[in-house]
Each structure stands twice: as structure tokens, then as C-alpha cells.
Amino acid sequence: MSANILLIDDYEPTALTMKVICEEKGFSFHHAQSAQDSIKIASDTVFDLILVDINLPDKSGTDLAPQMRDLCPTAKIIGFTADKEAVEENDAGAFDSLEQKNLEVTFIEDRLNSWLYNA
Amino acid sequence: MSPTPIKKTANITSESDFLANISHEIRTPVNAICGISDLLNNFDLPPEKQKDLIEKLNISARQLKELINDILDFSKLEAGQLTLSKRTFDLFGVLKDVYNICIIKADEKNLKLDVPLTFEGSQQYIGDPTRLKQILLNLMSNAIKFTDEGSVKVSLEKLSDLDHNRVMLRINVEDTGIGIPEDQKEKIFDKFSQGSAGKGHGREGTGLGLTITKHLIEIMEGSISLNTKEDEGSSFIVDLPLEVDHQD
Numbered sequence: 334m335s336a337n338i339l340l341i342d343d344y345e346p347t348a349l350t351m352k353v354i355c356e357e358k359g360f361s362f363h364h365a366q367s368a369q370d371s372i373k374i375a376s377d378t379v380f381d382l383i384l385v386d387i388n389l390p391d392k393s394g395t396d397l398a399p400q401m402r403d404l405c406p407t408a409k410i411i412g413f414t415a416d417k418e419a420v421e422e423n424d425a426g427a428f429d430s431l432e433q434k435n436l437e438v439t440f441i442e443d444r445l446n447s448w449l450y451n452a
Numbered sequence: 453m454s455p456t457p458i459k460k461t462a463n464i465t466s467e468s469d470f471l472a473n474i475s476h477e478i479r480t481p482v483n484a485i486c487g488i489s490d491l492l493n494n495f496d497l498p499p500e501k502q503k504d505l506i507e508k509l510n511i512s513a514r515q516l517k518e519l520i521n522d523i524l525d526f527s528k529l530e531a532g533q534l535t536l537s538k539r540t541f542d543l544f545g546v547l548k549d550v551y552n553i554c555i556i557k558a559d560e561k562n563l564k565l566d567v568p569l570t571f572e573g574s575q576q577y578i579g580d581p582t583r584l585k586q587i588l589l590n591l592m593s594n595a596i597k598f599t600d601e602g603s604v605k606v607s608l609e610k611l612s613d614l615d616h617n618r619v620m621l622r623i624n625v626e627d628t629g630i631g632i633p634e635d636q637k638e639k640i641f642d643k644f645s646q647g648s649a650g651k652g653h654g655r656e657g658t659g660l661g662l663t664i665t666k667h668l669i670e671i672m673e674g675s676i677s678l679n680t681k682e683d684e685g686s687s688f689i690v691d692l693p694l695e696v697d698h699q700d
Binding site (some may be wrong): 344345346347349350352354357373388414415416417418419435436438439441 | 481487495499503505509511512
């Protein structure tokens, strides 16, 4: 049940937390700190799931989503933000869904199942 | 570039942006603290991985502490309840402390950090070293945050003797960073403002740092002005009256 996951987020504590949870669950985890990095990584690798932070250093995650869609047409692309208001006030746009960030283990395990397997 | 005198704090124009920004800034480290502590509690991880996670937990906790301190300071300043202490301090001791904190971030970004550690004038002054340190730390951290290449330079100059006991010192914090667009120069000290570097530009912060800095300088009876040009850099000039400790 291995899947290839890319997290695009410039906050290191978030990235390490997600990496440990994903790897403990047996997934292959990749991390990009900026939109530019993510485009390079996604040009070489096929991902099943791409989690995109909204506030990236070089571009908004919302603007990056369509590019990710072109590079990885089969991936599920999720907007994943700490900004509760952004989730409440915006529709998903180019994302498959826009969700509020929560890094607690059971939440992430549950969301990974849902994002990857529609469980 | 001639210095732009900074007007008294203007009306709130972006309070809702501030609230959205600050809630994001608070939730980001809180999420990491909850997530990492939950991870450490739920998985039997190897010691190296545990160490990495605890380091990141500490980064997030410190970040949250700084945010809370800023919000509390800002509330006290707004309510007129912030009072200054008065004691003898070594100006270069303060500069050295700030340098030691800022050099870590400057090194991470490969920036040159130039801080004077000698000065022809007196080194011992009477005032509030904690708040002076906060002013310098805010200006230098800001300069580092908005500079991607080049340097951040602090210079000191005695402008005049105000009377037998007091001198007017000029502290200049100069960077080679992104600068501030002309139309935002006067707003940069307003509460809740973060110039062009707000959301979506990857520069974290509440937008309170410069407001707090300006308030602190004003209650010390000093002034702050700004020279800046977009894409060339900024220079924050602080003129501060300080009481000389003649026992120096």
C-alpha cells in the first residue's frame, strides 16, 4: 500500500512531522521548500498525492496548483493550510480540496487514507 | 536618498489582514508543537529521529513565545502601560548580545553582518538595556529577513551633547535587501503593516515588530526615520537621547 507523497511547505517543523508520519506508515515522502523546488521535483517523479501550503516563499500555493496538475495529472492535489479563514472563505479552486492543517497523528493517518484511497 | 520622517502612527487600515496574518502565524507553530508531541507520544522512534523532532519542537515553541511577547508588548504600549527601567548598561554589551542572536540567521542566508564593537564615545549609559536590545533586535532581524544577498550593517555616531548628562546617539541599520516601495514607505510603521512582503511572499511575521520599535523609541524620546529604495535596500536611522554614566 505504498504511495508517493510530495509536501510543498517552507516550515521545517511541519515538513519533519509529515515526513515521520508518512514514513512510519510506509509511504515514500518527498519535500519541497518552494514552488520552484516543487516544479523541479515533480518534473522527475510521479506522485500520488501532493500537499501544497498556501503561503510559499516564491508563489502562492493556489497559483502553483494548476502547474502541479499539469506535471502530475494523476495526483490528488490538496491545499493544506494553517489559515482557517482561507479554508472557510474560499472554494477549492484548482485543488481537489482545501483543508485546514492539523498535524496530529490520528488526523493525518485518517486524512492520508481518505486522500489516497477515498476511505 | 533623503530620510523620510515617520509620521505618528496612522489609522488602522488593515486590521482584518492583521487578524488573518496573526492567526496564521500562531497556528503554524501551534500545529507543529501539537503534531510533534503527539508523534513522540505515539511512536517508538530511534533516538536520532527523536532528537531532530525535539529540535523542531523547540524552534516552534520559541517562535510562538516571540509572537506572544510581541502581542503582549503591543497591547501594553497601546494601553500606555509599558514603563522603562533605568540602570547602567554597556552599549557594546547590548550590541554584542544582539549580534550573537542575529549572526545565526545571517550565516544561514550567507549575509555579512557588520556590527561595531568599539566607539569613540562613552560605552556606559543609563537607561533600559532590555528595551534598547529589543529595538536593535527588531531592526536587525527585519533587515536580515528582507535581505537575500549582501549585508546588514549597523553603525553608531554621536550626533551632539544635549546637556552635561545626555548625548544624542544615531544608530543606523542598513541593508542591501528588497527595499520598500515608495507608496508603502509611510505605512511601514503602522500597526498590522508588513509592506510588500506579507502573505504569499514567504516572509513570516505579525507586522507588529516595527510598530513596537517605533513606540519604544518614542517613549525613550527618540525618533526613527527611513531611507529606502525598492530592490536596493533600506536604512533605518534611530536618533536616541541617552544618559551617560559618568562613573564610566
